Amino acid sequence: MRRAAHLAAALRRGADRWLFRVGKPEAAPIRLTQRRIYVLPTPAGLGFAAALAVMLLTSINYNLSLGYGLVFLLGGAATASIVHAFRNLLGLSLRPARCEPVFAGEAAGFRLLIDNPRPSRRPALRLRAHGQVGTFELGPATESTILLACPTTRRGRLHLGRSVIESTWPLGLIRAWSVFVPDADCIVHPAPEPAPPPLPDSGADGAGTSASTREGDDDFAGLRAHRSADSPRHVAWKALARGGPMLTKQYSAARGGELLLAWSALPVHLDDEQRLSRLTAWILRAEQDGRRYGLHIPNTRIAPDLGHDHRDRCLRALALFGSTAEDTERRP
Amino acid sequence: MSAGATRFAAMLKRRGSARPAPAPALDRHQGLWLLAAAALTVAPHGIWLPAWIHALCLLFLAWRGLILWQGSRPPPAVLLFALAAAAAAGVRLEFGHFFGKDPGVALLALLLGMKLLEARAARDIHTGVLLCLFLQLALFLENQSIAAAAMAFLGTLTCLGALVALADPAGSVREHLRSATLLLVHGLPFLLVFFVLFPRIQGPLWGLPADAFSARTGLSDTMTPGSISALGNSSAIAFRAAFDGPPPPPAQRYWRGPVLGSFDGRTWTAARFAEADAPFYRPVGRRLDYVLTLEPHNRRWLLALDYPGAAGPLVRFASDHQALSARPVQTRSRFALSAYPDAPVGTDESPAVLAAATRLPADSNPRSRELAASLAAGAASDAEILERVLAHMRAARLRYTLRPPLLGTDSADEFLFDTRSGFCEHFASAFAVLMRAAGVPTRIVTGYQGGEINPVDGYLVIRQSDAHAWAEVWLEGRGWLRVDPTALAAPERIADGLAAALSAEDALPLMLQADMAWLRGLRHRWEALSNSWNQYVLGYNPERQREFLASLGFDPRSAAKLAGLLAGISALLLLALYAWASWQRRTSDPVQRAWERFSARMARAGLGREPWEGPLAYGDRLAEALPEQADSLHAICAAYARLRYGAVQAGDQSRALEKQMKGIRIQ
Numbered sequence: 001m002r003r004a005a006h007l008a009a010a011l012r013r014g015a016d017r018w019l020f021r022v023g024k025p026e027a028a029p030i031r032l033t034q035r036r037i038y039v040l041p042t043p044a045g046l047g048f049a050a051a052l053a054v055m056l057l058t059s060i061n062y063n064l065s066l067g068y069g070l071v072f073l074l075g076g077a078a079t080a081s082i083v084h085a086f087r088n089l090l091g092l093s094l095r096p097a098r099c100e101p102v103f104a105g106e107a108a109g110f111r112l113l114i115d116n117p118r119p120s121r122r123p124a125l126r127l128r129a130h131g132q133v134g135t136f137e138l139g140p141a142t143e144s145t146i147l148l149a150c151p152t153t154r155r156g157r158l159h160l161g162r163s164v165i166e167s168t169w170p171l172g173l174i175r176a177w178s179v180f181v182p183d184a185d186c187i188v189h190p191a192p193e194p195a196p197p198p199l200p201d202s203g204a205d206g207a208g209t210s211a212s213t214r215e216g217d218d219d220f221a222g223l224r225a226h227r228s229a230d231s232p233r234h235v236a237w238k239a240l241a242r243g244g245p246m247l248t249k250q251y252s253a254a255r256g257g258e259l260l261l262a263w264s265a266l267p268v269h270l271d272d273e274q275r276l277s278r279l280t281a282w283i284l285r286a287e288q289d290g291r292r293y294g295l296h297i298p299n300t301r302i303a304p305d306l307g308h309d310h311r312d313r314c315l316r317a318l319a320l321f322g323s324t325a326e327d328t329e330r331r332p
Numbered sequence: 333m334s335a336g337a338t339r340f341a342a343m344l345k346r347r348g349s350a351r352p353a354p355a356p357a358l359d360r361h362q363g364l365w366l367l368a369a370a371a372l373t374v375a376p377h378g379i380w381l382p383a384w385i386h387a388l389c390l391l392f393l394a395w396r397g398l399i400l401w402q403g404s405r406p407p408p409a410v411l412l413f414a415l416a417a418a419a420a421a422g423v424r425l426e427f428g429h430f431f432g433k434d435p436g437v438a439l440l441a442l443l444l445g446m447k448l449l450e451a452r453a454a455r456d457i458h459t460g461v462l463l464c465l466f467l468q469l470a471l472f473l474e475n476q477s478i479a480a481a482a483m484a485f486l487g488t489l490t491c492l493g494a495l496v497a498l499a500d501p502a503g504s505v506r507e508h509l510r511s512a513t514l515l516l517v518h519g520l521p522f523l524l525v526f527f528v529l530f531p532r533i534q535g536p537l538w539g540l541p542a543d544a545f546s547a548r549t550g551l552s553d554t555m556t557p558g559s560i561s562a563l564g565n566s567s568a569i570a571f572r573a574a575f576d577g578p579p580p581p582p583a584q585r586y587w588r589g590p591v592l593g594s595f596d597g598r599t600w601t602a603a604r605f606a607e608a609d610a611p612f613y614r615p616v617g618r619r620l621d622y623v624l625t626l627e628p629h630n631r632r633w634l635l636a637l638d639y640p641g642a643a644g645p646l647v648r649f650a651s652d653h654q655a656l657s658a659r660p661v662q663t664r665s666r667f668a669l670s671a672y673p674d675a676p677v678g679t680d681e682s683p684a685v686l687a688a689a690t691r692l693p694a695d696s697n698p699r700s701r702e703l704a705a706s707l708a709a710g711a712a713s714d715a716e717i718l719e720r721v722l723a724h725m726r727a728a729r730l731r732y733t734l735r736p737p738l739l740g741t742d743s744a745d746e747f748l749f750d751t752r753s754g755f756c757e758h759f760a761s762a763f764a765v766l767m768r769a770a771g772v773p774t775r776i777v778t779g780y781q782g783g784e785i786n787p788v789d790g791y792l793v794i795r796q797s798d799a800h801a802w803a804e805v806w807l808e809g810r811g812w813l814r815v816d817p818t819a820l821a822a823p824e825r826i827a828d829g830l831a832a833a834l835s836a837e838d839a840l841p842l843m844l845q846a847d848m849a850w851l852r853g854l855r856h857r858w859e860a861l862s863n864s865w866n867q868y869v870l871g872y873n874p875e876r877q878r879e880f881l882a883s884l885g886f887d888p889r890s891a892a893k894l895a896g897l898l899a900g901i902s903a904l905l906l907l908a909l910y911a912w913a914s915w916q917r918r919t920s921d922p923v924q925r926a927w928e929r930f931s932a933r934m935a936r937a938g939l940g941r942e943p944w945e946g947p948l949a950y951g952d953r954l955a956e957a958l959p960e961q962a963d964s965l966h967a968i969c970a971a972y973a974r975l976r977y978g979a980v981q982a983g984d985q986s987r988a989l990e991k992q993m994k995g996i997r998i999q
Contacts, residue, residue, distance in 0.1 A: 063536075063663050065869055068530065076520065077515040080519050083912070084913070169496075170495070173495075
């Protein structure tokens with residue numbers, strides 16, 4: 001069974017490479033030209049053809065001139081539908097848009113910008129990637145954004161990879177499709193540990209041995225100049241309302257010093273993914289608490305800071321932990 | 333890589349992507365399209381489907397409509413199964429069997445109704461549409477008129493609309509209709525090419541079921557009083573004839589059908605005859621060539637003009653001078669025939685035939701026999717007897733009517749002495765009885781007489797109401813002579829047709845009434861149209877295809893050449909469609925188009941617009957390069973920017989701008 005599956009996968013890769021000239025991600029925009037649109041009958045189309053054959057036999061047997069006419073008219077319309085289906089895809093151009101990072105287990109929302117240059121509608125299109133199918137249509141002479149939500153199971157870089165745009169319009173008898181690999185990927189952060197232990201108390205090496213019982217928001221400790229990365233929740237709005245400068249409230253928990261979230265300080269029984277998961281949870285907690293934190297993991301050291309950009313940088317480092325920069329793994 | 337391998341690999345690939353697209357649920361639009369297609373398909377079948385089956389089908393459709401209207405759930409499968417079983421049992425009861433055309437169509441129609449009731453998913457719509465298409469084909473088994481073709485075309489359009497609605501649930505009805513129409517328009521050239529060139533095969537390929545050609549109205553090989561007058565009310569067309577030269581005058585148009593030689597006192601039946609490939613007389617004298625287009629009557633006789641002569645290979649001749657087809661005429665058929673109206677026939681008739689032609693049942697029509705004996709007394713020859721009988725019948729003032737009284741067993745006696753009014757079969761029958769009683773060989777010929785020339789296409793149209801019966805008398809040395817006793821009472825029947833001969837109290841079929849001139853004109857046009865339809869569309873058979881291809885210079889026997897021609901033209905058609913598909917206007921906005929043309933012209937002069945360049949910047953650059961036209965170039969680009977990005981939408985301005993752009997000369 002597994003060997004057969006392997007063989008099928010190999011055949012498919014071969015077909016991708018030789019037939020559809022699909023391999024590495026393509027540079028945007030991807031234009032769907034004649035050469036990369038394929039058409040074949042659908043099962044319904046084969047059934048239709050069989051029905052026409054029976055109708056033709058009936059016409060011959062009973063010498064029905066109009067029967068011939070009906071069969072040829074339907075055959076002609078079905079033949080024309082090949083061209084209509086083909087035309088429905090012809091000339092579209094696709095560009096991948098930015099994909100917001102997600103946590104493993106959430107759906108990655110890939111966005112494709114599809115431009116329809118023709119001043120007529122393109123009905124009943126389908127986008128297929130990662131086993132997901134999105135149905136959409138394009139208005140006349142417009143560019144639309146198509147969102148395809150793909151479930152994620154593990155952290156890392158998720159490529160949109162081999163994608164198919166297809167249509168069985170107008171009669172459902174012919175399927176026209178085109179295969180492409182857009183240069184689109186999505187950073188999948190590790191899933192945060194569901195119930196993580198409290199944050200390590202300080203940047204000291206003893207982190208993880210004793211947990212702080214104090215909530216970071218408890219004790220107001222003073223004000224400092226606002227930095228753009230600070231959480232809006234900590235802005236001293238009253239001071240601002242009085243006409244003062246924009247200040248950030250500091251709390252006693254933060255005063256305890258900067259957190260250092262370090263790989264090496266985690267309990268030894270945790271494996272790599274569990275460690276990443278816990279660090280993710282801690283980063284989120286620290287960010288929520290407004291505490292400055294730094295991240296030390298093998299090969300990466302990020303100095304303590306606070307704010308969305310910092311958080312994303314840390315999470316990205318966790319997401320890509322262990323993968324090389326050229327990692328082009330296409331499937332999660 | 334070859335195309336075949338390409339497709340195969342693509343097929344493998346398709347298998348690979350295991351997840352099928354989710355089947356869309358049937359929405360109201362799609363349901364309505366399918367319902368419309370089914371209604372348009374089933375409705376015309378009402379003419380020949382048994383009433384209860386048709387009513388049941390319509391009921392199913394109405395039920396489906398109700399389900400759509402209320403948005404309720406389709407009936408449960410158990411109920412549908414029970415309905416299907418009951419319907420099948422009903423069909424079995426109605427027809428006595430399942431096999432054959434009529435029960436097949438009935439079952440298909442019921443199946444369509446029930447399929448619609450359970451339609452939920454895409455597959456059901458596909459099945460429903462295929463059932464509709466089959467039923468449209470079945471329509472042609474009964475009727476291939478222009479109206480049936482129009483009905484089927486409309487049905488096909490709706491079926492395609494249903495498929496489009498299935499593929500494109502988000503579209504509007506107008507868009508579905510537009511797509512379906514466009515598909516049909518693109519399918520039409522294929523229809524024309526294949527209709528003309530696709531090799532026609534003379535059916536049937538296998539044995540046809542017994543009910544393939546149900547009984548049709550027309551002559552039969554027996555004649556009783558009243559059997560022909562029953563046809564007088566039917567304006568259905570029996571056959572048409574197209575003459576090479578001018579057609580003969582009405583009084584000479586005797587179309588010969590079955591010849592009836594045996595008489596049992598009331599009913600005339602056909603006598604036995606011999607058959608050969610050549611006529612049983614020497615064709616001499618005037619010759620008329622014509623083509624007969626016979627409506628199917630499921631009999632062998634051809635109703636050729638008296639007396640039929642040399643013709644095509646499919647025609648055989650009987651010893652009583654009928655022309656026969658080799659097989660019963662089950663489809664509308666064309667026969668090239670000729671007639672020799674002046675040739676003497678049967679001059680050397682066998683004594684056995686002559687003896688049979690004087691036979692009368694001993695105990696029938698005693699009064700007629702008595703009359704015949706008195707008329708024949710002292711006559712010198714058969715010709716003199718003929719004169720006396722005709723003179724007697726002329727003097728008897730018999731009345732010609734479309735509604736003759738019913739007659740008993742001694743029909744000749746009752747007609748001649750009691751009722752004294754009758755239709756052509758009464759005249760012919762009574763005359764033949766008198767002649768036979770006087771010992772002169774006489775027989776009845778049934779067929780058609782007269783016919784009407786359609787002024788629109790020049791075809792002679794013969795209807796069932798032109799059915800006629802006359803007699804033939806054999807005289808020594810002269811052979812069989814045609815005698816039409818009806819002409820004695822109603823000479824205008826022979827010269828001008830049925831309408832002229834009938835008195836006012838005989839209500840005529842509407843179409844035959846003289847004061848309906850405009851209606852007749854309309855009917856002539858319509859019949860000429862359906863004649864062309866019959867000749868060129870329905871009558872396009874293997875023979876005509878061969879003739880046509882030969883006239884084009886193709887060897888019609890070479891199947892390979894024909895296939896090549898067909899493939900070549902189809903490829904050309906596909907190429908044309910492909911060109912249509914690839915061609916596209918970049919935009920429908922006239923201002924934008926004009927701007928692109930303008931930029932293209934400038935590009936030819938080496939001043940192409942860069943993709944990132946806005947109209948104003950482009951205008952600046954152009955003005956710099958072409959200082960003589962700086963002002964107008966600036967104006968053009970500014971106007972374009974205003975029209976394109978500004979708030980105003982002015983048609984006049986855009987036309988002015990287009991003109992300005994065209995007016996620019998690059999120096």
